Amino acid sequence: MKKYLARRAVYAAVTLLGVSLSIFVILRVLPGDPLVAILGVEGHARMTPADRVRIMADLGLSDPLPIQYVHWLVDIGAGRLGKSFFRGDTVAELIMHRGPITAEIGVLALVVSWLVGLPVGILSAFKPNSVPDGIARTMSVLFIAIPGFWLGMLIVLALLFWFGYKAPFIIVNMWEDPWQNLQMVIGPAIVLGLAQGAYIARMSRSCLLEVIGEDFVRTARAKGLREGLIVMRHALPNALLPVITISGVLLGFVLGGSVAVETAFGVPGLGRSLVTAVIERDIIVVQNLVLLYAVIFVLVNVLVDLSYAWLDPRIRYS
Amino acid sequence: MAVRAADHPVQTPDAPSVGGRSSIGAVVRELVRFSRRNTLSAIGGFVGVLIICVALAAPLLAPRDPLKADFRRMNKPPDAQSLLGTDQVGRDTLSRVIYGARTSLFVAFSAVILGTTVGSLWGVACGYLRGRFDLYSQRVMEILQAFPDLILAMAISMAIGTGLPAVIFAIAITRIPFGGRVIRSVALSVREMPYVEAGRASGASALRVMIFHVLPQCLAPYLVLATTHLGVAIVIEAALGFLGVGVPPPTPTWGNMLADSITALVPPWWLAFFPGLAITVTVLAFNLLGDGIRDTLDPRLSPAFLRMMAGGRRG
Numbered sequence: 001m002k003k004y005l006a007r008r009a010v011y012a013a014v015t016l017l018g019v020s021l022s023i024f025v026i027l028r029v030l031p032g033d034p035l036v037a038i039l040g041v042e043g044h045a046r047m048t049p050a051d052r053v054r055i056m057a058d059l060g061l062s063d064p065l066p067i068q069y070v071h072w073l074v075d076i077g078a079g080r081l082g083k084s085f086f087r088g089d090t091v092a093e094l095i096m097h098r099g100p101i102t103a104e105i106g107v108l109a110l111v112v113s114w115l116v117g118l119p120v121g122i123l124s125a126f127k128p129n130s131v132p133d134g135i136a137r138t139m140s141v142l143f144i145a146i147p148g149f150w151l152g153m154l155i156v157l158a159l160l161f162w163f164g165y166k167a168p169f170i171i172v173n174m175w176e177d178p179w180q181n182l183q184m185v186i187g188p189a190i191v192l193g194l195a196q197g198a199y200i201a202r203m204s205r206s207c208l209l210e211v212i213g214e215d216f217v218r219t220a221r222a223k224g225l226r227e228g229l230i231v232m233r234h235a236l237p238n239a240l241l242p243v244i245t246i247s248g249v250l251l252g253f254v255l256g257g258s259v260a261v262e263t264a265f266g267v268p269g270l271g272r273s274l275v276t277a278v279i280e281r282d283i284i285v286v287q288n289l290v291l292l293y294a295v296i297f298v299l300v301n302v303l304v305d306l307s308y309a310w311l312d313p314r315i316r317y318s
Numbered sequence: 319m320a321v322r323a324a325d326h327p328v329q330t331p332d333a334p335s336v337g338g339r340s341s342i343g344a345v346v347r348e349l350v351r352f353s354r355r356n357t358l359s360a361i362g363g364f365v366g367v368l369i370i371c372v373a374l375a376a377p378l379l380a381p382r383d384p385l386k387a388d389f390r391r392m393n394k395p396p397d398a399q400s401l402l403g404t405d406q407v408g409r410d411t412l413s414r415v416i417y418g419a420r421t422s423l424f425v426a427f428s429a430v431i432l433g434t435t436v437g438s439l440w441g442v443a444c445g446y447l448r449g450r451f452d453l454y455s456q457r458v459m460e461i462l463q464a465f466p467d468l469i470l471a472m473a474i475s476m477a478i479g480t481g482l483p484a485v486i487f488a489i490a491i492t493r494i495p496f497g498g499r500v501i502r503s504v505a506l507s508v509r510e511m512p513y514v515e516a517g518r519a520s521g522a523s524a525l526r527v528m529i530f531h532v533l534p535q536c537l538a539p540y541l542v543l544a545t546t547h548l549g550v551a552i553v554i555e556a557a558l559g560f561l562g563v564g565v566p567p568p569t570p571t572w573g574n575m576l577a578d579s580i581t582a583l584v585p586p587w588w589l590a591f592f593p594g595l596a597i598t599v600t601v602l603a604f605n606l607l608g609d610g611i612r613d614t615l616d617p618r619l620s621p622a623f624l625r626m627m628a629g630g631r632r633g
């Protein structure tokens with residue numbers, strides 16, 4: 001187990017190093033002059049050469065690229081994430097201020113996806129090809145196809161039209177006013193959770209059906225156990241592993257999707273600041289936020305792998 | 319593994335050529351059989367083809383110019399004159415949805431074909447050559463997959479500018495690792511088959527073996543991959559447009575229309591509803607079609623098999 005842990009950690013570290021390098025290459029090397037990227041061609045042309053040199057030096061953009069890259073990594077190690085070019089907030093402040101909202105949305109979406117997806121999957125597998133199974137499968141196909149941000153827009157519009165309700169749009173933290181905070185995060189969490197729940201329902205149904213066909217389930221049935229007990233106690237634990245894996249993969253959808261869904265709901269989370277930064281071409285903010293998203297995604301998948309190894313000895317010892 | 323690969327249908331480039339009429343007949347028969355077995359997928363395929371036709375025939379079908387503002391008819395709800403209403407500057411929503419299909423489908427198709435092709439060729443090389451090349455390539459794919467799709471696409475399209483080609487390129491990059499992974503696993507199994515070994519033994523170069531012996535075997539999984547990723551590509555394109563970092567306005571795309579609609583204080587429902595409905599129906603159609611194609615062409619891409627490949631439960 002220790003060896004497995006160590007190998008997984010090394011792989012994750014290498015991946016993250018590669019991730020940071022590719023972010024750097026994408027954002028610094030591809031566009032040519034970063035000042036043109038920040039200010040646009042016109043703005044760039046309007047500046048005096050002295051101004052250009054000063055701003056470049058100010059942003060640390062005039063060093064050779066490899067040195068800039070090393071500086072960036074050292075800065076991250078030291079907890080200095082730079083600051084926004086347009087707004088003067090430091091990136092660290094941005095993350096502290098808005099990160100909790102996005103994290104809450106992500107965790108709640110995960111909870112919703114399991115609360116909805118797993119029972120639906122179990123019900124489907126209980127009586128495959130029955131009417132409830134048909135409905136469940138149709139719904140899951142539908143929810144996989146509906147773009148979350150559109151569903152979000154429709155929910156916001158419907159609430160506004162029919163109830164004149166609008167969620168609070170100033171950041172309220174959970175520890176300050178839980179009720180206001182909940183109103184802010186519940187919408188995005190449900191929308192994202194339903195889409196993930198659709199995948200989970202699909203996955204748990206097919207895994208359960210597969211397990212139910214196996215010998216030990218037949219044995220359980222032969223000794224006269226109730227069907228409910230067979231599924232819950234014998235089949236389900238064996239079918240859960242792939243569902244956990246897919247949950248880790250789905251986090252990528254949640255992280256990416258939350259960017260669009262936050263915008264649709266008007267929730268001022270981290271995703272919104274990423275979008276703003278991309279539109280304003282605020283390179284420092286974009287590079288650090290994209291890295292943050294990737295780091296979270298990679299770490300969660302390491303956790304999923306570890307839980308997998310913990311649950312399944314065959315992986316631990318191979 | 320090898321046995322599984324051997325008994326699944328393979329398209330060979332030198333299949334006996336049949337006369338025009340009977341081959342059409344064969345195609346029709348095959349289609350009918352496919353529809354009988356996968357009714358939902360057939361419906362999905364039909365709707366998909368219909369949407370592609372609408373996109374191609376947009377100039378003929380659209381009742382109005384999608385870019386022409388009409389200040390006498392701003393923010394009109396659906397009526398006889400404009401069936402899906404008009405937007406804030408009086409542009410006809412129906413025409414914009416029809417033209418939007420053009421942009422959205424063009425971007426999605428180009429991106430998926432580009433990304434899946436590059437990924438698949440890469441995957442064939444990885445699976446066939448193995449060794450160090452494969453090891454390093456797998457790390458690169460892992461790095462690409464470490465980013466959430468939408469966020470990677472946003473970063474790339476920001477770096478290389480927001481035009482149609484930039485958006486296509488950005489989405490294509492996010493599709494590469496999927497092609498790479500799946501096709502690599504196919505190539506890994508195909509390379510062990512006797513006929514490939516025979517090719518090697520008769521002195522064919524690695525490139526020749528890959529192109530003439532391994533590549534044809536990858537056609538079926540390639541098609542499956544491409545269809546299943548079309549839906550994802552359409553959603554990413556729409557999301558980019560919605561966030562304002564996709565194909566720049568005034569080009570009508572479904573995402574751009576949704577973005578336009580929420581700039582209003584109280585967005586008119588028809589502006590928020592119809593473009594999203596178009597996205598959903600299109601994605602649904604291609605997803606259903608993809609499921610059917612997967613079941614028919616390539617049992618190896620069934621969820622059970624993929625799980626087995628990923629080291630999960632035995633399939």
